[in-house]
Amino acid sequence: MRLIDPHTHINPHAAASATLADILGYHYYTELAHSAGLSRGQIEEPGIDPKEKVSRLIPWLQTIENTAQYSWLLQMCQEFFGFEEERITVENWESLYDRSLQKMSQPDWEQQVLQHSGLDQVYLTNDFDDPLTGFDTSLYVPCLRTDDLVFHLGKPEVRERLLQATNSEVSNAESLRQTISTLFQHFTGNGARACAISLPPDFIPGAVSDAAADEVISLVFSGSTPDADQLYKLSRFVFWTLADCCDQFSLPFDLMIGVNRRVYEDGVFQGQDLFDTRVSLIQYKELLNAFPRVRFPISVLAETNNQELVSYSWIFPNVITSGHWWYSNIPVFIERDTRARLQAVPATKQIGYYSDMYKLEFALPKFGMYRRILSRVLAEDFVGGRGWSAERAIGLGRRILRGNVEEIFGPAES
């Protein structure tokens, strides 16, 4: 079965890994090694050679052999680089490094990974000012990531990027709306399939009047520093405008709900964010009612929010369950969330999985983990529990894993 990965952080200009440092440098490993005792300075020393970086991380792997993340690493080394031992150690890593370097240096390495992993399409996470040129957008599908627009428009450099990308001037609600619409034209014109954003637990979307928006927009875009209330109003206005554009441009709006940024201030790169389970989809009541035609694939960061996600998808036609995000992306949570979704959400409204990967090699073990769990749930609950034929259960699995992706975001070019 061939896959579409509907949410990743792949750089389409360097999609596959060049060295093992690209794989072990993934924040899942650096943050676990740091958590186990390796200093950030060792990991993030400027100008460090890839092999040296790997050599520093290797000794710490023994502290995380129990983790799901380690099992991904092992599977990648086994399937891609022919690694045959059961542990990666200070004794055997160097030959693994050299062998993997040889593999990754082959000119068609990216194609090999795509092929071996069965990937038909890989969705991206593009900055709003990404030119979206120089890569095949039917393979690497653009998605408009909007965290900067919603939460960082108070920063001069973000405003500058916005004005340059759109060649526009902004002074009030109407002109900011126009500018954002220009971004949507650019993205949909280049095959974008979704708008996406990650949201902190305390964010509550809502409509903001033009009068109120005018005030803060003119203040901010004239270079003044907004206070927290003004910034929040601006965030809500921009978010609401994005939803409106998703409606106009028929783009699904991926909501990834629940992350607190920079909680651990001295953490490694991308290893600083955490969460607060005290968040509810009731905060999205006004949004979900206001935009009935916009499809909202929703991910929740905390597993304790999954039942709300299931129930809101069961009731709201425009809510779709989406994947198993970040701290919920480990087997014990995936299994339970998958069961609940299969038991209570229409089959057509579930996007089973996305990898969230930064490098192509990760799709294989991550989707592999999900597929094993999905297979077990289908076998136990549907074939065993309800007497379905294996074919019927597999059909449901295909829909969850791929069919819905194409129905919700659009078909893969073939």
Next chain:
Amino acid sequence: MRLIDPHTHINPHAAASATLADILGYHYYTELAHSAGLSRGQIEEPGIDPKEKVSRLIPWLQTIENTAQYSWLLQMCQEFFGFEEERITVENWESLYDRSLQKMSQPDWEQQVLQHSGLDQVYLTNDFDDPLTGFDTSLYVPCLRTDDLVFHLGKPEVRERLLQATNSEVSNAESLRQTISTLFQHFTGNGARACAISLPPDFIPGAVSDAAADEVISLVFSGSTPDADQLYKLSRFVFWTLADCCDQFSLPFDLMIGVNRRVYEDGVFQGQDLFDTRVSLIQYKELLNAFPRVRFPISVLAETNNQELVSYSWIFPNVITSGHWWYSNIPVFIERDTRARLQAVPATKQIGYYSDMYKLEFALPKFGMYRRILSRVLAEDFVGGRGWSAERAIGLGRRILRGNVEEIFGPAES
């Protein structure tokens, strides 16, 4: 084993279904079909013929075959109407409709369902102004539902119903207390076994002084419109008065905690309510301490509140775990909640299940689902895990499922 269903929405004057539209019209199906794409207008067209309504819902069943709710439908069609195929489709539904109509048209259909389902008693949800006449209250047991009294006394029509039902005048705390007491006399005089209410996540019960209550009651009952604070004070006063009456009349007080009403404003009938997991039983601290003699069977809407329910039942003599409510009424949550309750709450303080049904046919598949789960937990954890004999485990199951219902609410007439 014969059952008592301690919480339903059965209309005792039309307890069984008349057509398949009564079954497929259950909000569990209309809301899922709507969620999957069927418009509310199609479902709720005024004056629509039952068969036409079913014909509109049928095509959408394929999108929800995975759900627990669909498995109830299938079981009802199989056991009650002799349906033998594995799916209900646009091809086969019409003969099912006709065959089921024939069955349901039999004059003793209600008795057949009661008999086949093993139901000895079915508890009702009666409006406070229900005359409670014209049906056998030893079979269909009255329960006083009090949402209107607590949350909607600000509406003129609710006050009017109250005054008419009790033939009284209300102007202050004392007269409102008297009026509510009159309702309890009427209900207990007609065999009522419980007072019941559903509560939003932000409600915090507490005593309200007569002076404070007098003010808002005289205001409201003289026809003025209360503000939100006044309304909340009135809600708390009425709620506290109900608890007091439960104490005086020795009636258990069913608390169903956690529902937000009308979250999805354009949803189908009864398909608009959702929840916010951010609620705690600590909000009921004052109540539980103030009424030690009142038994409170408590249901929580969110599964994440189950551990609190377990722990509060373990500590408070007057807290009883009750059923698996609504969005928690799917196997994955039932199983886990059942395990936790069996592991930590006295066996005498657990009401295993209620169907919450609107039509009699639903008791069979819903209790069936619960019994399969309960059996598995008893087999695995008690027979397997602790070496209990099968008889002993079954005895525990009987207590959870039926014995406690009779001990807490009163014995079935025999």
Next chain:
Amino acid sequence: MRLIDPHTHINPHAAASATLADILGYHYYTELAHSAGLSRGQIEEPGIDPKEKVSRLIPWLQTIENTAQYSWLLQMCQEFFGFEEERITVENWESLYDRSLQKMSQPDWEQQVLQHSGLDQVYLTNDFDDPLTGFDTSLYVPCLRTDDLVFHLGKPEVRERLLQATNSEVSNAESLRQTISTLFQHFTGNGARACAISLPPDFIPGAVSDAAADEVISLVFSGSTPDADQLYKLSRFVFWTLADCCDQFSLPFDLMIGVNRRVYEDGVFQGQDLFDTRVSLIQYKELLNAFPRVRFPISVLAETNNQELVSYSWIFPNVITSGHWWYSNIPVFIERDTRARLQAVPATKQIGYYSDMYKLEFALPKFGMYRRILSRVLAEDFVGGRGWSAERAIGLGRRILRGNVEEIFGPAES
């Protein structure tokens, strides 16, 4: 495999039980019996004879035979007292009582229990003014419990105890800091291995300026009664000072997060506390960032907080997952929490279990319960799921159960 129990409430001067009343008097049994219907007056009658007390509790055991707590009782009676029946009843309890009394009266009973339970060390919970004399601190390891200091310094008797224990005077931030430092000297000088505290859900640690602290400290220590805000400030100042001392004295700081005290006001002794799941580790952000060198073994009372604990341990080097506390100490929650921790937290940062016991006999069944669950998880997820050898899985289990305790708190004397 021999054990270290890193958190108990053992009294080292009377570590083992003297009669069955010491075992059945454990709050887990008295509160469950009370919850099932036995009055507090019956349980806590002043001057009651131990055998009489047991005779009053025995009839209620039949209501809690389903609980995990009952299974501990049965195992203790079987292993320690040769009880061979499957239930403890009004018929057979007396011979059990007499036989157990005989056993417990043997002069080496404490040693027998330690030996049979495989206990090498038992960590204590010592009041800050405990002289720590008269027992073997290498067997019964002192830990400084600080609830009184943080939350009850507003009470004259607590201040008095503090001043007497340290022979000091307190009038401002600096002198209170000195006084607390003196406690740490006393405790570390007597082999203390940890500072520990239980915290309510609404507590948010943070630094308090000396100026602000001076004001409230001089007020309180001059005998004035502080208001709630002042008390909270004092709590935060003392807590922060404790963290600072943990840093200076290299002592781990056990945080047990989430308990509300005295929720059920008429409950039995130690059977009055409950919780509110609405708490987040985000409340500890400032603390965890401020003290990177202090190791914080963290327990959460609500199982719904476990994913946060897992994720914070995965990110913060100074956060360690610790045991399965109180209301989460039943199999269904232990199993799930164990799975999540093994799948996502470095193996070196997990303290598998502590008994929290008041009498030595409880280590056997409590650790037994945990070990059965840990074994199953290791067998299913690691041997079965990942193809590990049994030896390797057992090695991981040893680390979780004992190795980490020695690495984090210090080695057992041998």
